[in-house]
Amino acid sequence: MTQPEAQPEIKKGLAGVVADTTEISKVNPDTNSLLYRGYPVQELAATQPFEAVAYLLWHGELPDEAQLAEFRAKERGLRALPDNVRTVMDALPTTAHPMDVVRTAVSIVGANDPDADDASTDLDKAFALFAVLPAIVSYEQRRRRGEQLVPPRDDLDYAANFLWMSFGEEADEVVVDAFNQSMVLYAEHSFNASTFTARVVTSTLADLYSAVTAAVGALKGHLHGGANEAVMEVFHEVGEPSKADAWMQTALDEKRKIMGFGHRVYKNGDSRVPTMRAALERLVEHYDSPETLEMYTALEQAMADRKPIKPNLDFPSGPAYALIGFDVPIFTPLFVAARVTGWTAHIIEQRANNALIRPLSAYSGPDERHVPGVDTAALPEDTSTIEETE
Numbered sequence: 528m529t530q531p532e533a534q535p536e537i538k539k540g541l542a543g544v545v546a547d548t549t550e551i552s553k554v555n556p557d558t559n560s561l562l563y564r565g566y567p568v569q570e571l572a573a574t575q576p577f578e579a580v581a582y583l584l585w586h587g588e589l590p591d592e593a594q595l596a597e598f599r600a601k602e603r604g605l606r607a608l609p610d611n612v613r614t615v616m617d618a619l620p621t622t623a624h625p626m627d628v629v630r631t632a633v634s635i636v637g638a639n640d641p642d643a644d645d646a647s648t649d650l651d652k653a654f655a656l657f658a659v660l661p662a663i664v665s666y667e668q669r670r671r672r673g674e675q676l677v678p679p680r681d682d683l684d685y686a687a688n689f690l691w692m693s694f695g696e697e698a699d700e701v702v703v704d705a706f707n708q709s710m711v712l713y714a715e716h717s718f719n720a721s722t723f724t725a726r727v728v729t730s731t732l733a734d735l736y737s738a739v740t741a742a743v744g745a746l747k748g749h750l751h752g753g754a755n756e757a758v759m760e761v762f763h764e765v766g767e768p769s770k771a772d773a774w775m776q777t778a779l780d781e782k783r784k785i786m787g788f789g790h791r792v793y794k795n796g797d798s799r800v801p802t803m804r805a806a807l808e809r810l811v812e813h814y815d816s817p818e819t820l821e822m823y824t825a826l827e828q829a830m831a832d833r834k835p836i837k838p839n840l841d842f843p844s845g846p847a848y849a850l851i852g853f854d855v856p857i858f859t860p861l862f863v864a865a866r867v868t869g870w871t872a873h874i875i876e877q878r879a880n881n882a883l884i885r886p887l888s889a890y891s892g893p894d895e896r897h898v899p900g901v902d903t904a905a906l907p908e909d910t911s912t913i914e915e916t917e
């Protein structure tokens with residue numbers, strides 16, 4: 528009698544698997560901390576423009592004044608939406624999810640680059656995507672609303688210009704600051720699903736644009752970046768704070784996953800939430816929208832009364848983006864514009880010390896069997912006569 532094969536241990540969802548080292552960021556669930564190149568993310572969000580954080584993620588150090596000025600000048604020079612990207616975006620139906628449009632636009636930017644396959648210019652490619660994504664995302668919102676494109680403004684920094692292109696008016700300082708903080712907080716988070724996707728694609732020696740395009744696809748899902756949109760759907764579904772408790776009970780009874788709660792790595796709260804929640808509070812005051820915070824608190828409390836599952840970054844950022852005036856389907860594209868910095872830092876790191884990422888699987892299908900009527904003896908055999916040498 529044949530013995531059943533011993534099954535190897537399966538790490539479903541790669542949970543708990545350490546796949547490689549990285550110098551880019553450190554997520555520490557025990558201390559609820561997140562470091563970008565050694566700096567606590569809260570300190571970066573409180574003090575740095577997003578441009579400086581992009582510089583840090585790519586170069587390993589914060590820029591000095593001259594380096595930041597040079598970096599900003601370069602970013603301003605690369606903001607405009609390329610003509611053929613606009614043409615293709617215009618040809619897409621406005622029923623398409625903006626993430627599908629952004630994924631397509633990133634792919635066109637890649638096809639426009641005659642040196643797409645030259646890895647020695649990966650940093651330039653990363654820069655080009657970082658600089659043009661605000662134009663892609665803001666135009667997508669305007670196009671869906673039936674509004675005209677707003678060209679970039681050379682006198683505004685990254686966050687202020689992003690808001691200008693999105694809404695065609697200058698945002699107040701408190702709004703620019705909250706938006707900048709959200710970009711800093713979303714920029715990087717070690718081997719999350721979309722970053723790992725980018726690293727898998729890079730590991731085959733494919734180009735940076737292919738890796739970023741794949742990462743956009745991975746971010747779209749509601750278990751990852753798409754949760755910031757889904758949080759607002761929850762807010763709308765619940766309707767008013769007084770209904771949050773009963774809604775939560777029913778949703779948990781139905782075994783629904785509550786969007787904006789829980790995390791694969793953090794089990795005692797997401798390191799970024801206090802900073803983003805404080806930014807949300809400032810926006811609530813600015814827009815005089817106390818009901819937004821009441822809903823936030825009611826849902827958080829309703830969960831805490833039932834399960835020890837804490838909000839993740841998408842929980843405060845969803846309502847923050849809604850208050851700023853972004854349409855809900857644009858929220859995950861905003862995440863793309865931030866995370867492209869982290870993705871590309873990881874692509875460059877993966878390429879510098881590459882190993883093809885190719886795990887094993889444990890087969891659980893039917894035992895070997897044969898196609899009816901096939902003459903197995905007539906099939907070619909391995910007739911290789913090459914001798915192996917030591």
Ligand SMILES: CC(=O)SCCNC(=O)CCNC(=O)[C@H](O)C(C)(C)COP(=O)(O)OP(=O)(O)OC[C@H]1O[C@@H](n2cnc3c(N)ncnc32)[C@H](O)[C@@H]1OP(=O)(O)O
Nearest residue numbers: 749750751752754783784785786787788789790791839841
């Ligand atoms: C920026 C980001 O990408 S942050 C993540 C954004 N995603 C979301 O907000 C989606 C909602 N959250 C989730 O689905 C999950 O918490 C994930 C996918 C983020 C992490 O999930 P995992 O690490 O795989 O944990 P898992 O799903 O095994 O959850 C463990 C337990 O907590 C429960 N749980 C976890 N998150 C939630 C949630 N949001 N709502 C309800 N129950 C939850 C699970 O049902 C499970 O319970 P069980 O042990 O009784 O079966």
Ligand SMILES: O=C([O-])CC(=O)C(=O)O
Nearest residue numbers: 715716718719720791792
């Ligand atoms: O780390 C994760 O799994 C998801 C996350 O919070 C992020 O990508 O920002």
